[in-house]
Amino acid sequence: MADGLVYLYAIGDAALASAIVVGLVGVGGAPVRVLVGGRLAAVVSSVDPAEFGEESLPRGLEDLSWVAATARAHHRVVDAVWRHHPVAPLRLATVYLDDVGVRALLEAKEGAFAAVLDRIRGREEWSVKAFAAPGSDSEPDENGGDSRRGPGAAYLRRRRAARERASRARQAAYEAAEDLHRTLSAAASANSRYPPQDPRLSGHPDDMVLNAAYLVDAKRSTSFRSAVDNWHSPLLQVTLSGPWAPYSFASLEES
Numbered sequence: 001m002a003d004g005l006v007y008l009y010a011i012g013d014a015a016l017a018s019a020i021v022v023g024l025v026g027v028g029g030a031p032v033r034v035l036v037g038g039r040l041a042a043v044v045s046s047v048d049p050a051e052f053g054e055e056s057l058p059r060g061l062e063d064l065s066w067v068a069a070t071a072r073a074h075h076r077v078v079d080a081v082w083r084h085h086p087v088a089p090l091r092l093a094t095v096y097l098d099d100v101g102v103r104a105l106l107e108a109k110e111g112a113f114a115a116v117l118d119r120i121r122g123r124e125e126w127s128v129k130a131f132a133a134p135g136s137d138s139e140p141d142e143n144g145g146d147s148r149r150g151p152g153a154a155y156l157r158r159r160r161a162a163r164e165r166a167s168r169a170r171q172a173a174y175e176a177a178e179d180l181h182r183t184l185s186a187a188a189s190a191n192s193r194y195p196p197q198d199p200r201l202s203g204h205p206d207d208m209v210l211n212a213a214y215l216v217d218a219k220r221s222t223s224f225r226s227a228v229d230n231w232h233s234p235l236l237q238v239t240l241s242g243p244w245a246p247y248s249f250a251s252l253e254e255s
Contacts, residue, residue: 004046010087037106124243
């Protein structure tokens with residue numbers, strides 16, 4: 001793309017071969033290529049300034065459909081490269097003016113990027129989410145199937161008791177989630193926790209009590225999955241996904 005900006009997907013070491021990205025297309029359908037600078041290499045493609053320029057990019061980031069399409073293309077490139085060569089994924093919509101700027105970044109941040117690559121080399125990311133099991137805080141029927149009949153004071157007592165049961169059930173679920181997190185952390189090289197997702201985002205109707213990522217040695221992935229499969233609690237429903245490129249552990253701030 002003539003006079004296009006340069007979109008960065010990931011950083012690897014200089015041994016990252018251009019052959020890995022042959023035929024791979026990225027954001028906007030542009031071909032993906034590799035730029036080498038010093039001991040590092042960047043996975044990039046050209047993008048249209050009309051979409052990714054300084055004025056237009058903020059508008060695009062407010063458009064959920066645009067963000068979703070860009071994120072899919074970004075992840076597709078990172079995942080395809082990561083499966084052949086260790087790379088540190090970059091944040092969505094990381095853009096530079098030209099190849100010269102990208103190479104300058106690689107040289108200026110060489111030590112920091114090298115430390116990130118050392119941390120994630122031979123490792124993969126697994127995502128674990130745990131939800132409070134449904135029904136554990138339900139209110140028992142105390143009036144022959146009609147809990148709302150009877151004196152007002154009795155009704156208020158039942159409501160208060162139901163709230164207390166729900167509170168205890170939530171607390172028990174959070175404690176079970178902490179136990180799960182400790183177990184999985186012991187089987188991983190590192191972990192990162194995130195705030196629970198709203199049900200509208202998670203697609204799960206029950207309360208999320210654990211939202212965590214784990215960095216796992218690829219050679220130990222089977223034992224990590226077994227740790228998840230063998231962990232049981234009537235208080236939780238647990239989901240496991242992966243392996244992913246180590247997005248949660250590629251931040252320069254961690255170096």
